[in-house]
Structure formats: C-alpha cells, structure tokens
Amino acid sequence: MTGRDDAAWLRAALDAMHDMVLIKDPGSRLQWANRSFLDYYSMSQEQLIDLIDGPQSDPDDTLQYVRDDQHVVRTADHLDVPSEAVTGGDGVARHFHTLKSPIIDDGVVVGTVGVSRSLDQLPPTSPGPNHVEAKSLSRPLRLLIDAFPLAMLLVDPVLQVVADSPRWANHFGSLHASAEHGLASNYPELPGLVELVRRVMQVGGTDRIQLEVGEAVFEIDAGRWHYEDNTVGGVIVTAADVTELIQRQKLLEAANQRHDLMVHGTRLGIWDWADITASEGYWSPNVFHIMGYEDGEIPSTLANLMNATHPDDLPVVAETMKKLQTGADSFEVEHRIRTKSGAYKWILASGAIAEPDENGNRRMVGAMQDIDDRRKVQSELERINVDLDHFVHVAAHDLREPCRRQLMLVDLMLEDHQDELSEPVVGRLRQVQEQSRRMLDLIGAFRTLTNTRGLQTEPTTIVDLQQLVDDVVAEHDPDGSRAPVTVDLPRLLQGHPTLLRVLFTNLIDNAYKYGRGDAIGVRTVIEEGRQVYVVENSLAEPMGVVSDLFKPFVRGGSEVAGSGIGLSICRRAVEAHHGEIWLDDDLTHFRIKFTLGESS
Amino acid sequence: MTTIPAERPIVMVDDDAVDTELMSICVERSVLTNPFLSFDSGNSFLAHMESVRDGKQAMPAIVFLDINMPTMDGFAVLNELRAHPEFTALPVVVFLSNSDNPADVARCEELAAGFREKFERIADCVSYLDRMAPAV
Numbered sequence: 225m226t227g228r229d230d231a232a233w234l235r236a237a238l239d240a241m242h243d244m245v246l247i248k249d250p251g252s253r254l255q256w257a258n259r260s261f262l263d264y265y266s267m268s269q270e271q272l273i274d275l276i277d278g279p280q281s282d283p284d285d286t287l288q289y290v291r292d293d294q295h296v297v298r299t300a301d302h303l304d305v306p307s308e309a310v311t312g313g314d315g316v317a318r319h320f321h322t323l324k325s326p327i328i329d330d331g332v333v334v335g336t337v338g339v340s341r342s343l344d345q346l347p348p349t350s351p352g353p354n355h356v357e358a359k360s361l362s363r364p365l366r367l368l369i370d371a372f373p374l375a376m377l378l379v380d381p382v383l384q385v386v387a388d389s390p391r392w393a394n395h396f397g398s399l400h401a402s403a404e405h406g407l408a409s410n411y412p413e414l415p416g417l418v419e420l421v422r423r424v425m426q427v428g429g430t431d432r433i434q435l436e437v438g439e440a441v442f443e444i445d446a447g448r449w450h451y452e453d454n455t456v457g458g459v460i461v462t463a464a465d466v467t468e469l470i471q472r473q474k475l476l477e478a479a480n481q482r483h484d485l486m487v488h489g490t491r492l493g494i495w496d497w498a499d500i501t502a503s504e505g506y507w508s509p510n511v512f513h514i515m516g517y518e519d520g521e522i523p524s525t526l527a528n529l530m531n532a533t534h535p536d537d538l539p540v541v542a543e544t545m546k547k548l549q550t551g552a553d554s555f556e557v558e559h560r561i562r563t564k565s566g567a568y569k570w571i572l573a574s575g576a577i578a579e580p581d582e583n584g585n586r587r588m589v590g591a592m593q594d595i596d597d598r599r600k601v602q603s604e605l606e607r608i609n610v611d612l613d614h615f616v617h618v619a620a621h622d623l624r625e626p627c628r629r630q631l632m633l634v635d636l637m638l639e640d641h642q643d644e645l646s647e648p649v650v651g652r653l654r655q656v657q658e659q660s661r662r663m664l665d666l667i668g669a670f671r672t673l674t675n676t677r678g679l680q681t682e683p684t685t686i687v688d689l690q691q692l693v694d695d696v697v698a699e700h701d702p703d704g705s706r707a708p709v710t711v712d713l714p715r716l717l718q719g720h721p722t723l724l725r726v727l728f729t730n731l732i733d734n735a736y737k738y739g740r741g742d743a744i745g746v747r748t749v750i751e752e753g754r755q756v757y758v759v760e761n762s763l764a765e766p767m768g769v770v771s772d773l774f775k776p777f778v779r780g781g782s783e784v785a786g787s788g789i790g791l792s793i794c795r796r797a798v799e800a801h802h803g804e805i806w807l808d809d810d811l812t813h814f815r816i817k818f819t820l821g822e823s824s
Numbered sequence: 825m826t827t828i829p830a831e832r833p834i835v836m837v838d839d840d841a842v843d844t845e846l847m848s849i850c851v852e853r854s855v856l857t858n859p860f861l862s863f864d865s866g867n868s869f870l871a872h873m874e875s876v877r878d879g880k881q882a883m884p885a886i887v888f889l890d891i892n893m894p895t896m897d898g899f900a901v902l903n904e905l906r907a908h909p910e911f912t913a914l915p916v917v918v919f920l921s922n923s924d925n926p927a928d929v930a931r932c933e934e935l936a937a938g939f940r941e942k943f944e945r946i947a948d949c950v951s952y953l954d955r956m957a958p959a960v
Contacts, residue, residue, distance in 0.1 A: 621921040
C-alpha cells in the first residue's frame with residue numbers, strides 16, 4: 225500500500241463494486257460517483273457532477289433524492305429507501321434499493337454516501353481502472369468507510385484484510401486483535417466468503433453469493449480493483465442484509481402462487497375491477513369458461529355480464545350493485561346467466577370492495593361460481609318435498625278412510641251378530657280391529673312426523689316452560705288420577721312454542737307409558753357445563769338395549785305400545801333448537817336427557 | 825250440543841256409500857226419529873236445496889257434510905249453501921279425516937259450521953246422535 229494514494233485506491237475499490245456509489249457534500253452536491261453509476265448514465269464524472277449539482281438544480285425542492293439527502297444531513301441518520309426509480313442514460317427507469325448514510329467528522333455531518341442496488345438486475349460493470357478523475361475526497365477515508373451504508377471489507381492481493389467497516393464488524397465480527405489479518409483465519413466460519421474473494425481475485429470482475437449467517441441472509445458482493453497502471457489492488461467486499469427482502473419475496477411468491485392456483489386450479493371464475501364503476505375489468509379464464517366462451521372470446525366488460533343476466537334476476541343484481549355503490553363492502557348474489565349457447569346457468573357471484581384509493585377508486589375483486597348442479601338438485605329436492613307432502617296428504621286421507629270403515633264394519637258385525645258367532649271367530653274379528661287400529665295410529669304418527677318438519681319454520685317466542693309442562697300434564701291427567709309429575713324447570717326460554725309442546729307431550733306420554741306409577745320428574749341438571757333437561761320415571765320392566773331409538777318407527781320393544789314415532793319427533797324438536805337428545809344408560813329407569821341451545 | 829227438531833230430515837252428503845249406509849244405521853239405532861236423506865255428491869245435494877228454497881222439500885234438521893269429495897269438495901258445497909240467506913242458520917257439521925289441520929278448522933268456523941272427525945265405532949256415532957234429540 226505504501227506509495228499509493230489512499231484516496232486513489234479507495235476510489236478504485238469502489239469502482240469495482242457493481243452497486244452504484246455516490247458521495248455528496250452536505251449541500252447535496254455530487255462529489256464523486258463510482259463506475260457503475262457512470263455506466264448507468266453513460267456519462268463522465270464531470271458531466272454527471274454538472275447534472276447533479278445540489279439543490280440549485282431543484283429550485284422547487286421537488287426531487288425526492290434531494291429531500292432524502294437533506295434528511296440524512298439534518299438527522300445524521302441512516303436512510304433506507306426500499307424502492308427508488310432512477311432513469312438511466314438509455315431513458316429507461318429502473319428500480320433501485322438505496323441506502324444513504326451521513327459521513328460524520330467530529331460530530332459534524334461532512335457529507336453523505338449512498339449505495340443503490342438494482343432491483344431488476346445487476347448493472348453492467350467491467351473490471352479495469354477508472355480513468356476519470358473525480359473532485360478530490362476532502363475527508364479522511366476512514367470516515368467514508370465508517371459511513372458506508374453497506375458492510376464493507378477491503379482485501380489486498382494476498383488475501384490480507386486491509387480494512388473493515390463498523391457495519392461489517394457488527395455483522396461478521398471484528399478482526400482478531402492479533403496481528404493476523406489473513407482473511408481465511410479471520411473468517412473460518414464463512415468458507416463461502418473466503419472462496420468468493422479468492423475466486424474474484426483470480427478471475428477478476430465482480431461476483432455475488434448469498435450467505436446465511438444464523439437467521440440472517442446476506443448478499444455478498446466482491447469486485448477486484450486495479451490501480452491506474454492496471455496492477456491488481458485487491459478485492460472490495462460488501463454485504464447487504466437481505467433477510468427481510470427474501471422473506472418479502474417468499475411471501476410475494478406464495479401470494480402469486482396462491483393467486484395462480486386459485487385462478488387456474490379451481491373452478492372459481494375470478495374477476496377484478498379497478499373501480500366498481502369501471503366498465504371493463506379482468507376476468508380469469510374460468511369466467512369465460514363458466515359462460516361457455518374461450519378465454520378472451522368476448523370483452524370482459526360489466527355490460528357483457530349484465531346483458532347475460534337472466535331478465536328475472538336483473539332486479540336482485542341491480543339491487544346488489546346499488547348497495548355497493550352506496551357503501552356496502554361485500555356482496556353475495558345467486559342468479560342465472562346466459563351462456564354462449566343461449567342456455568341459462570345458475571352462478572353464485574360474490575366479492576369484496578376495497579377502501580377507496582388516493583384517486584377515490586374502489587377496487588372490487590370477486591369470484592363467480594358455477595352452482596347450476598346444486599340449484600338443479602335443490603329444485604329437484606323441492607319437487608320431491610312437494611310430492612312427499614302430497615303423498616302424506618293422500619296417506620292421511622285415502623289410506624286412513626278404508627281402515628276406519630273396516631273398523632266400523634267389524635264393529636257393526638260384532639254388535640249385530642256377536643251372539644251368533646263362535647268365540648274363535650269373535651276373537652279373529654277383534655284381531656282385525658286391532659290391526660286396523662294400529663294402521664290408523666301409524667298413519668297418524670306419520671302425519672305428525674311430517675308436520676313436525678313444517679313446524680321448524682314456526683317463529684320463536686319467549687316460552688314459559690313451567691306453564692307449558694303444567695298444561696301438558698293437565699291434558700294427560702285431567703282428573704289427577706295418574707302418577708304425579710314434579711316439574712322444576714327454568715321458567716322462560718326462547719323457542720318454537722308448538723315444537724316444545726310436542727316435545728314435552730311425547731316425553732311425558734312415554735314416561736307414563738313405560739313407568740311403574742312412581743312420580744315422573746321433569747327437571748334440569750348441569751352436566752359438563754351445559755344445562756341438561758331430564759324427563760324420568762322408574763321403569764316397570766327393565767328396558768332392553770335399543771339402538772336408534774330416536775329414529776322413526778323404532779320402538780322400545782315389540783310388547784310396548786305405540787308407533788315408535790314419538791322419540792323421533794322429540795329428536796326433531798330438540799334439533800330445531802340446536803340441542804341433542806339421548807337416552808340415559810340406566811336401564812332400570814326411563815330417563816331421557818336433552819339440551820336446548822339457541823333456537824333457529 | 826245442537827238439538828234438532830224431530831220432523832225434519834237428517835241429511836248426509838258423502839260420496840262413499842259405506843259411510844252413508846253406516847250413518848243411516850246409526851240414525852236408526854239412535855233415539856232420533858228424523859227421516860234420513862243422503863246425497864252422493866255436492867251437486868245433487870245443492871239441487872235438492874234448490875227445491876227446499878222453492879218450498880217443495882222440507883228444510884233439513886242438520887247436514888253432515890263430507891269434506892273429501894271429488895269434483896266439489898265439502899267447503900265448496902258449504903260456500904254455495906251459505907250464499908243463500910235461507911240457509912245461513914242451517915246447522916252443518918263438516919266431517920274431516922283429520923281435525924288437526926288449522927286451515928280446515930278456520931274455514932269451518934268462517935262458514936259457521938261445526939266439525940268433527942269421522943267415527944271409528946258404531947256406539948260412539950249413535951251416542952253422538954242421541955245427544956241431538958230434543959230434551960223430553
């Protein structure tokens with residue numbers, strides 16, 4: 225190093241970087257720029273200095289970089305500009321990540337040093353001396369190195385460390401206190417760095433690697449520099465912490481991938497309008513496909529969507545649009561849309577609207593889903609339900625009446641001719657009556673079950689449970705001759721009144737039916753933090769284990785009277801209240817437990 | 825309970841011959857002495873009621889009207905009957921297959937008619953008729 229001008233070698237070193245380096249005075253006047261910068265502008269140092277000549281070139285104080293320089297000088301703080309557009313000599317604006325730092329001497333800001341790294345690609349650099357003389361660097365080099373926005377390491381041709389910046393020491397540790405300045409012995413844990421420097425020293429030019437140090441990721445740049453007589457001066461190494469940048473890139477890639485998968489990998493049609501009033505927007509290929517077109521076959525305009533909407537659905541679509549224009553921030557609407565073939569198909573259109581941007585535009589992004597199959601199944605279901613209702617009606621009358629007449633006719637026969645008939649014949653006739661009676665009960669139960677379905681749409685009210693159960697008991701036992709019922713329930717509940725009545729009627733009916741005459745209890749307990757309703761009685765006979773007791777037409781046993789419909793009706797009533805119902809394990813008691821959640 | 829005058833006919837409108845026959849037997853077995861008249865359709869009944877208006881036939885004591893009949897159901901018959909001022913006070917009992925349909929019940933009340941489910945036992949029907957006899 226002896227005999228060499230310090231300033232000259234640092235200039236040469238900075239010229240070897242492929243980041244652009246600018247050194248300015250506190251008045252934002254350019255002092256020096258490195259080769260990358262000059263190459264980018266295709267200018268000489270002098271031309272550039274004339275061009276970038278401090279605030280006087282910007283009398284209106286509108287240039288962002290001047291404001292940034294002044295900010296650094298005023299605050300003596302480092303400044304990180306993640307993205308800065310700079311128009312190069314070819315007239316093309318590229319984006320740079322720029323770091324600016326103050327050069328401080330004895331507490332006074334004597335200048336700034338900035339480093340700009342292309343976000344697009346490496347700026348073209350070539351190894352070789354910089355023949356253009358800059359204005360002189362008026363401050364000691366150490367200040368500049370200390371100020372340098374990137375971590376910097378200078379290595380001589382025999383791979384001895386000449387200098388490191390504080391940022392370098394901060395990231396990778398200070399040089400060992402010993403006189404040993406060998407690169408390899410100072411950074412044994414960074415073999416990648418040593419290898420990079422060795423390679424650049426041999427081959428020349430610049431090179432870049434990524435280096436992981438703990439959780440952080442650094443981009444390490446190395447460039448070989450030369451003195452004016454072309455002797456190799458050494459390698460300048462800079463390190464930029466790109467941990468956050470890489471994380472941002474990963475997130476962006478994931479978001480892009482998510483978007484691509486959503487657009488191309490799902491059946492959703494995605495559309496995007498720059499503003500809710502925009503006439504044309506983006507449609508993903510599936511929007512076209514859902515409408516029966518090839519990608520891009522028709523213009524992606526609002527008019528094309530509205531024109532294709534089924535005339536009967538226009539009011540609901542128009543209503544949705546109106547709500548959006550008057551401040552709603554999301555929507556969901558099902559409507560029919562005409563496809564290319566002229567046939568209509570059901571779609572579900574949904575979307576969300578962003579807050580207005582600085583121009584007052586409200587971006588709207590949404591999806592279109594082909595729900596034609598679902599709607600067809602739904603209307604088929606509705607048709608089946610209508611058929612079922614009709615069937616129930618027919619069953620209730622047309623099946624019931626012959627049965628009832630049969631009962632009457634046998635009754636008449638017995639009244640008129642019992643004395644003339646033998647005992648076995650009378651017995652058989654009684655059996656016929658019993659079977660007719662059972663058939664009538666089943667038809668009645670069947671009606672009740674289907675009626676319960678209709679009752680689920682009954683509006684809810686506040687129901688006085690105590691009163692309700694008292695009424696049910698009075699109905700079952702008008703003269704108080706049956707087993708007593710002790711009722712201890714919370715008084716008020718929001719629910720479907722008729723369903724609740726059906727529920728308690730069936731349960732108390734069952735309790736009477738299966739019980740041995742002890743008092744029937746109707747109360748609540750707390751189990752696992754839930755309020756559980758209990759209707760119980762001691763059983764006359766232990767109950768057999770019955771699965772599916774809550775399914776229609778399943779009975780407690782063949783000897784047990786009833787149609788087997790009562791408990792399935794109870795289950796429907798409980799489910800309409802978002803509750804559960806179950807039979808207690810204790811087989812010596814008839815004990816049904818259920819919960820009543822919030823009513824629908 | 826409606827009591828009915830003994831001299832006027834008990835009228836049954838039902839398309840089912842078995843029901844009509846059973847009712848006629850029950851009337852016979854009851855304490856009632858009224859004549860029994862039956863019609864198998866709403867139209868034939870309404871034609872008869874025209875003659876009643878003309879004074880050619882006696883006013884019924886009570887009408888038992890089946891709800892489920894082809895062509896013209898019980899409510900249609902009742903509607904037409906009540907349209908005549910002469911028949912607004914005529915006692916009518918509508919026979920329902922199921923009495924738990926609130927819409928049917930409401931229509932009966934609207935048309936000033938009683939309603940009940942059809943009988944399943946002879947004895948029940950006879951005692952129902954017995955209670956219509958004027959107190960002795």
